[in-house]
Amino acid sequence: MSDPEPLTLTETAAETGRARTAIARRLADIICLPSSVISPQERWIVGDLLYEILRNSDARIRRRCALRLSEIKDAPANIVKLLAADELDIATPLLQASEAVSDFDLMEISRLGTTGHRVLIAERLSVSETVTAALASMSEPAVITALLKNHGARLAPPTVNHIVALAQDEAGYVASLLKRQELRPRAALQLFWHCDHPNRKLVLQRFAVGRSLMIEASEEVFAMAAAEGWADPLVNRALKFVDRRQRNREASDVSEYGSMEGLISQIRLRGAEPELIGELGLMAGISDSLIGRICDDPGGEPLAILCKATGADRAFLEQLCEGLGGFSESEGLRRATAIYDALSVEKAQTVLRYWDWSKAGDGRQK
Template identity: 35%
Template sequence: MASEPALDLTDQVPNNPPRRARMTLLRRLIDVVALPSSRIPPQDRSMAGDVLLEMLFDADDRERAFCARRLIPTHEAPRRILRYLGLCRIEISKDLLEQNESFDDSDLTYILRKGTPLHAEAISKRKTLAPAVCDALIEVGHPTAVVNMLTSRRSFISETGMDDLLEASRDHLEYCPLLVQRSEMKPHHAMTMFWWSESEEREQILMRYSADRSELIEICGDVFAMAAAENWADPVARKTLQLIERRQRNRAAIERSRYESLEDAIEHAEKSGMDRELAQEIGYLGGIKPITAAKILTDPGGEALAVFCKATGLKRHYLSRLWAALRRPTEIGPGNLHPHYERIRDVYEMLSVAKAQSTLRYWNWSLSSSFRNRNAEDHIEDETDREFSSSHRTARLVFGD
């Protein structure tokens, strides 16, 4: 019986050694690690994987690409090899990253943090993206990969991931139309993103994410009497009840005002033009804080103005008068509405009073949160509270604080 040829264990290696044996051995090891578990013990697969990985370190791109293609359909390949191949040049790793199902969330997160934007794009095209992988894609922040993730119906985004995407959408407006369609988006996300969204997304936000507060009003209705009996002395209860209350206009402000009504103030603004004092007065009469009124009246899109008018019970022609008071055209000729104003009027018509009030109250509650007068001696703001607070986040993102 012929014996196997003896291995040469000396350190002398030819300058250009033949590679036929190496290529054959590489292919055989790939075949071994690609075997199903029913065909090979896990110990043998692990040993073969260790040896194969060492050989891949010295392989050229053509050999690594061959290995990557061969391992695409496998479900049990050693993940250390998959991670290594996943971080190779994108020409080698692309199909493996997109299609192989053996990668776990930890593997993909590792590759995202160590790889290039092209690696992120490949991972974003996988059939399913778990929350941890989505979080890593968002952290990497490559816009094309994020758009792929948002477009996928099999990507699952965590709430913290949505918080980060909301912030990123200020600089990447292409995220906004995709975020509006996501089931993970909450009303507080949508109502914040409204301020930098385009008109189409704004209309979707107002139609899909506005609440009518009916359950809140019913459940908390008796608390108003309790707070009134305490003379509204508790600022936290007062601020919260202002978000829930049915009545939008501020009766106390009307009694103090030099104008007879909100309508009267708007008529004066139409005649004389809008100034800061009149804008604040319109805000007070409409039951909102000056900072909220300023944001609404200076909003270039105008949809917020439609919300304000509907929420405060203003008739349609007062929307026109308020629009004119801001020196915005309502017509482009006799009998022809200006397209911008016509679109805002349509938003006004589509909104219900209840949903417009909820939207306006949420904005007022959240936008004014960072502008409250606080006594440093009796209020200590915890940094954790700030991080979790929806109202504080909204104010910070809208005003850039």
């Protein structure tokens, strides 16, 4: 992506003599006086005079004024914006620390400035959600890395989701994303697919939770929904997430393989035949897109979650790994069994169902 055109002064700055340097310094001195000495009206008038001088002065004068005004909380907004959008070495003190730069101006500078301007904005002591959204929308690795490392930068859920989507191609975002308090289950469990094994373990440790409260609160709703003939699709969708049972018993009853374990034994012998994989998803009670993603994943951890959630013993996890990718003698099996042993059935079910509920399985394959 090419950088947008940077903001520039409205006229070519001319080389200036001692008089212009002196008047610029004097006016800046007046602007920096405390409010007990100068009224807001007088400060604004002086600011208008200084603004006109700075627009047509050389970089030396602009740099000096920027450094001086960076510490003034109520510095004139027009001058602050002019200098904050200037060449990077002039803009730096204002973009780093000035409280006089408004969010609106920061968003405009982020849109029209250079990558260097955006990195400085991302590193500010405090960055609002609207400004971080504008910065992240450019999808520049240097800027997003600065945002993720800055815990004074507040990230709205859409911004987090955008960065999670970018993490598929920018693995360096993953570790920093996992440290953000704004990360929510939906984004984290989508991020899981882009993580290495240690970070997948961190995702599961933080977001694989039980559903005891939901189960207890919803017990009588199952009877209500059944009495209504399961007519409300939204209720059905929510209850499917809460249900204690993971396997589709009806699918097992009509299957020629008799059970999920029988089907896994066939996958071990015949490999990842589409018909077998489709039936595996049906027996597990999950969507075709999710079972496809689980079986295509090269890491092995999703297979462990599938087996633990459905109550399949570790021996069948080993058979499934062997049939799908030759994991039985590889590091993949070690990763899979480590996840299998670390998760309870209920927590594995939460992850599996949340993937399906949130359509996390509909993303691009790794």
